[in-house]
Amino acid sequence: MTVHSSSLDNAALELSRAAGVLATAASERRSSWLKLEPLSDSSSLNAGFKQLPAFDQPTSDVAAQMDAVVSTLVTTADALRLIEGYISYLERLGNQSLMVSVMLRYLGNLGALLDFMCAREISALCTAISPPPLKYLASFSDLPAAAIHEYHLLHAPPEIQQLARDNPDMQILEAGDGSLVAAFGDIDSAATITTIVAGVGSSDTEQWPAHMGRARNIQAATGGATMMWLGYAAPPTLAHGLARAPARAAADRLEEFQNSLRQRNPSQRQVVMGYSYGSTVVGTAGKSLQADALVLVGSPGAGTGVSHASELGSEVYAITGTADPIGFAATRYDGIHGIDPTSPTFGATVFPSSSDHSGYWGDEAFLGQLREVVQGVDIKKPPP
Structure with a gap:
């Protein structure tokens, strides 16, 4: 697998801290601006002070966006940890049989697919652009063919899924x-x-x-x-x-x-x-x-x-x-x-x-x- 659960955990932790700093800073600035409003007798100045918090909204939006990415990273890390646990168990068996080799390849492919889907979701969260449906080979970039197959086993029409099983x-x-x-x-x-x-x-x-x-x-x-x-x-x-x-x-x-x-x-x-x-x-x-x-x-x-x-x-x-x-x-x-x-x-x-x-x-x-x-x-x- 190209990414490990521990790496995702660390990334989620750092991103969560950064999001917290941004959110706190935005909140403190809004409070400061609201305190300034009563100090002015000018109606035009008061109107201006009321508009100041709106200028800080992009910072709040970025913090919320970062929190959404953190949630995706945490969920992916949990799933990867489960896959890594199975891989570790099979490797400790010391069994070189064909069945074990097939299972290890299968788990590796699931890990690669999970990594790909995580990156796709993060890209959508960061750009606010819905990615195109995963229909054609080009949509999967350089994801291994075996991992692309696993995706279709989950999303292809039932008759094609049955054909693959047969x-x-x-x-x-x-x-x-x-x-x-x-x-x-x-x-x-x-x-x-x-x-x-x-x-x-x-x-x-x-x-x-x-x-x-x-x-x-x-x-x-x-x-x-x-x-x-x-x-x-x-x-x-x-x-x-x-x-x-x-x-x-x-x-x-x-x-x-x-x-x-x-x-x-x-x-x-x-x-x-x-x-x-x-x-x-x-x-x-x-x-x-x-x-x-x-x-x-x-x-x-x-x-x-x-x-x-x-x-x-x-x-x-x-x-x-x-x-x-x-x-x-x-x-x-x-x-x-x-x-x-x-x-x-x-x-x-x-x-x-x-x-x-x-x-x-x-x-x-x-x-x-x-x-x-x-x-x-x-x-x-x-x-x-």
């Missing part, structure tokens, strides 16, 4: 309003992260277990952390998938999310993989994404207005299986959602595949190629 290998990073962003693997220590942007129907909670399975497959194949990004209102059906507006809105959110990931770990290799309509989201975001590589899988188009892979600002890879009917959605010239990214003139590195639209996740050849992309292996373009 899948203990998943860490929730964003949740609510029909969206879910979750990690498989430790994003704070992993050398690589692959963000999977899902397509049509991915906002349907009944489909989430399937997306989780895909994320686990990619994690196992690449050896790095994997992000299941269901962070937008996806078109519910193929017919709705003809619309471009959801892709534009999702592109903005994806850009914000990837920027947050990059700020957390600038040296990490980060790959964004868009599947089906999700590939159009990735292409629409394009060079605004903080990513080392983009992978467009089963794509109906690389995004309107994108004519060449070089416009996307990263390494670009594309794959559409010969048995995937989505290949008819775009051509080398154009389509509803832009150019087919597997077209030779588009300029992406194209992986050959005979998969149908749902077969990529079990395609060992593709998973091997993806592993090389994620690990940064120099891939030679196959002949056209």
Whole structure:
């Protein structure tokens, strides 16, 4: 934990003393000014004396503000003391079992979250500005992912909390309003992260277990952390998938999310993989994404207005299986959602595949190629 209860106790004590000094000084000045009022026969002077106490109100307000901060510090210190007691007990056991290690990590994460929430509350008290809701990854600053997960276990909708309990290998990073962003693997220590942007129907909670399975497959194949990004209102059906507006809105959110990931770990290799309509989201975001590589899988188009892979600002890879009917959605010239990214003139590195639209996740050849992309292996373009 970054802060100990004793440090908070000391800070609360010093702040309480300072608040007391300010409050006493303000009270004494008000008393002195009131005593001066009867000494003057001038009505104008009397009126002035009556106004003097108002000039001291800011000092009283600051003292009250400091008292509120003291209360927050004391409450936080009490909670931290309880956590520290459990940690001390477990450490004294001398037990190096997996269960004890897991409990120690869990308590450490609770401590980090408590420290973060305390700082957030103090900031609100001192600035009189209500902080924005803790919804997106950027809102949590550099709080460890495991601590962010603990926050969502308390505040996420019940169905997402249950999903997390049923899948203990998943860490929730964003949740609510029909969206879910979750990690498989430790994003704070992993050398690589692959963000999977899902397509049509991915906002349907009944489909989430399937997306989780895909994320686990990619994690196992690449050896790095994997992000299941269901962070937008996806078109519910193929017919709705003809619309471009959801892709534009999702592109903005994806850009914000990837920027947050990059700020957390600038040296990490980060790959964004868009599947089906999700590939159009990735292409629409394009060079605004903080990513080392983009992978467009089963794509109906690389995004309107994108004519060449070089416009996307990263390494670009594309794959559409010969048995995937989505290949008819775009051509080398154009389509509803832009150019087919597997077209030779588009300029992406194209992986050959005979998969149908749902077969990529079990395609060992593709998973091997993806592993090389994620690990940064120099891939030679196959002949056209």
